[in-house]
Amino acid sequence: MHVQARCSARLALTVVVAAVLAACGSLDNASHRIASAASAVTPYKVEVVQGNFVSREQVEALAPGMSRQQVRDILGTPLLTSVFHADRWEYVFTLKRKDLEIQTRKLTVFFEGDRLVRHEGDEMPSEADFVATLGSKKAGGKVPVLEATPAQLARFPAPTGSPADTEVLAPTDAPKQYPPLEAPGR
Known part of the structure; x- marks a missing residue:
C-alpha cells in the first residue's frame, strides 16, 4: 500500500x-x-370505590331498639357479616383516587338478638360534604342547588287524574320478606 x-x-x-x-x-x-x-x-389510574358509603345523616337516624330490618333499610346491606360474630355488622367504605390519599370509613353496628344495641366507628361526612369531595378539579367542586323556583314549577301542570290512576302497583310475584344475611343464632 x-x-x-x-x-x-x-x-x-x-x-x-x-x-x-x-x-x-x-x-x-x-x-x-x-x-x-x-x-x-403517566398511566391512567382508575378510581376504585368499594363498600357502602354511610353518611352522617344515616348514622344519626339509627336508634337503639331498631330491628335488623330497620337498620338494613337505613344503612343498606352490610359489607361484612360473620358466622362467628352474628351480633354485629360491618360497614366499610374505601375510595382510591389518583394523586389523593385513600379514604377509608368504618362503622360497626351491634345487636342483641334482633335489636340494635349500639354503633361505633369513624366520624362520617354528610352527604353534601362527600359529594363536594367527589367533584372534579375542572368543575370546582361546587354542589348544584337542587331546588326548583316557582317559575320553573309553573311550567309543569299538576296531574288531573285521580290518585288511584297514578299509583304504581308492586308486582304480585315480589317476595314479601327477604332471607336473613347471617345464620340464625344458636
Whole structure:
C-alpha cells in the first residue's frame, strides 16, 4: 500500500472514531430527553370505590331498639357479616383516587338478638360534604342547588287524574320478606 493511502486510511479512521465519540455524547443527551418526556406521560389510574358509603345523616337516624330490618333499610346491606360474630355488622367504605390519599370509613353496628344495641366507628361526612369531595378539579367542586323556583314549577301542570290512576302497583310475584344475611343464632 502506498504511503498516501495509509495516511488517508488513518485520517478516515480518526474521523470515524471522533464521530463515534461525539455521537456517544449526543446519544446520552437524547436518552435523557426521551426519559424526561416519558416521565411526563403517566398511566391512567382508575378510581376504585368499594363498600357502602354511610353518611352522617344515616348514622344519626339509627336508634337503639331498631330491628335488623330497620337498620338494613337505613344503612343498606352490610359489607361484612360473620358466622362467628352474628351480633354485629360491618360497614366499610374505601375510595382510591389518583394523586389523593385513600379514604377509608368504618362503622360497626351491634345487636342483641334482633335489636340494635349500639354503633361505633369513624366520624362520617354528610352527604353534601362527600359529594363536594367527589367533584372534579375542572368543575370546582361546587354542589348544584337542587331546588326548583316557582317559575320553573309553573311550567309543569299538576296531574288531573285521580290518585288511584297514578299509583304504581308492586308486582304480585315480589317476595314479601327477604332471607336473613347471617345464620340464625344458636
